[in-house]
Amino acid sequence: MTESAGVGAVAGAGAHIGLIGLGVMGQNLVLNMARNGYRVAVFNRTTSVVQDFMAGPARGVDNIIGATSIEQLVSALATPRRIMLMVKAGSAVDAVIAQLEPYLNAGDIIIDGGNSLFKDTARRAAALEAKGLRYLGVGVSGGEEGALKGPSIMPGGSRDAWEAVSSLLTDIAAKAPSGEPCCAYLGPGGAGHFVKMVHNGVEYVDMQLIAETYFFMRETLGMDVRQMQQLFAQWNQGELESYLIEITAEILGKTDAATGKPMVDMIMDRAGQKGTGKWTAQEALDLGAAAPTMAEAVFARAMSAARDERCAAAAQLPGPKPESVGGHGVSADDLKQALYAAKICAYAQGFELMKLASREYGWELDLGGIALLWRGGCIIRAQFLERIKEAYTRNPQLDNLILDPYFRQVVVGGQEAWRRVVAAAAQTGIPVPALSSSLAYYDSYRRCQLPANLIQAQRDYFGAHTYERVDAPGWFHTDWLVDGDVVSSEPV
Ligand code: NBP
Secondary structure, X not given: OOOOOEOHHHOOOOEOEEEEOOOHHHHHHHHHHHHOOOOEEEEOOOHHHHHHHHHOOOOOOXXXXXXXXXXXXXXXXXXXXXXXXXXXXXXXXXXXXXXXXXXXXXXXXXXXXXXXXXXXXXXXXXXXXXOOOEEEXXXXXOHHHHHHHOOEEEEXXXXXXXXXXXXXXXXXXXXXXXXXXXXXOOEOOOHHHHHHHHHHHHHHHHHHHHHHHHHHXXXXXXXXXXXXXXXXXXXXXXXOOEHHXXXXXXXXXXXXOOOOOEHHHHOOOOOOOXXXXXXXXXXXXXXXXXXXXXXXXXXXXXXXXXHHHHHHHHOOOOOOOXXXXXXXXXXXXXXXXXXXXXXXXXXXXXXXXXXXXXXXXXOOOOHHHHXXXXXXXXXXXXXXXXXXXXXXXXXXXXOOHHHOHHHHHHHHHHHHHHHHHHHHHHXXXXXXXXXXXXXXXXXXXXXXXXXXXXXXXXXXXXXXXXXXXOOOOOEEEEEOXXXXXXXXXXXX
């Protein structure tokens, strides 16, 4: 740490913000803030990291101040103090808050920029606000590059605290192609972290859908890596244009230097996860939101992780005979339509989840505005998010994205191709859990009649849970069995 950039050098000037946690995200956010003209004081639990940062990436940047203790960091800040945490989610956040509290005064602001569970954020906000402090739970997406060049930022918590940091967060955020910042206040309590959680859940689905499409190209259509790379690059020029499609093409174009083989073939098919996708699926279950594809994407990662077991099972569980494998009349364009339709139905599930959460927690989320926040900086940035924004502008009360005229026409028009893909995958034994679950979602949502009448009958039969009739209001119970005959059906 250089003395010229030390805490003593700025006493009195007061840094605009302090940042604790110089991991991948923290370091890049600090450089982003400094580039935007903000004076930032930084601290990290392992203090050698502060020294390395000051001597490395922050070298020569004179509006970054390294601190070797929390007390030093706090004393370097202008008041009311603004302190952003970029530490591992969970107990680390509570630990850092506890360390900070003795040095803070009423009105000071703590901003948690990590991937905290929204319920933890709501709890922390309530506890700190009761002590006169202000708290923001801010989702930050875009990885290392986004943090440096402009991430998508999803703030929630005290509105008053938001107003005190809005220009800083807006300045460092990504800008959508229209020029609007990808950062806007979302609501009180854990609203920001909830939206970030759903963003990550949607990211899981998006990645899973692309991975299944790649697998189908390879296994069912028999395409080689070069052909797939060209196809994804071509798709990135149209309505599927997105960061994830773009990097998929780039990944497929990469050769392993050691073997000369496609890099993708050298990577073990075991997907990791850090938990935000799982939280999204869990929250969908808790809220009673029909979001099957969000859950399927998490299950697919779990199945991939059980590689040893899968390999052992492969020797014992045959699939379709090799001679039945073939294109099954599926074209590359069919696959493109299937991917787009499935993606729309998966995003519809994510937006439905946010709609239900907004009602449950009283957040009044602006769903169209959220689509715009995701338009730049983040991993799921895509041209089609503009379409989602337009859909909610056309009808802010839209029940489901697929009822919007644009999305309806895409899904309805693409369904035949989509069905061909899912059917061919089933016939050739290629697992497409997200493509098929999204189709099942579409087919369920568009049906007035589902088989739940039989489920209600079963529930009433074995547990006297009652049911509703189609021809009369109220709840009924039937004595299903007396010598095998139905004997009575009574209102309850
Ligand atoms: P890293 O793993 O790179 O860094 C973690 C940071 O947390 C380090 O500074 C570490 O300090 C600190 N920390 C830990 Br671990 N336990 C601590 C404790 N008990 N007290 C104080 N500090 C502690 O994380 P990252 O990738 O920069 O992510 C930071 C946050 O941002 C996480 O919540 C993450 O989920 C979220 N996020 C990450 C990404 C991404 O692409 N990486 C994207 C969006 C959001 P140390 O140096 O002393 O160990």
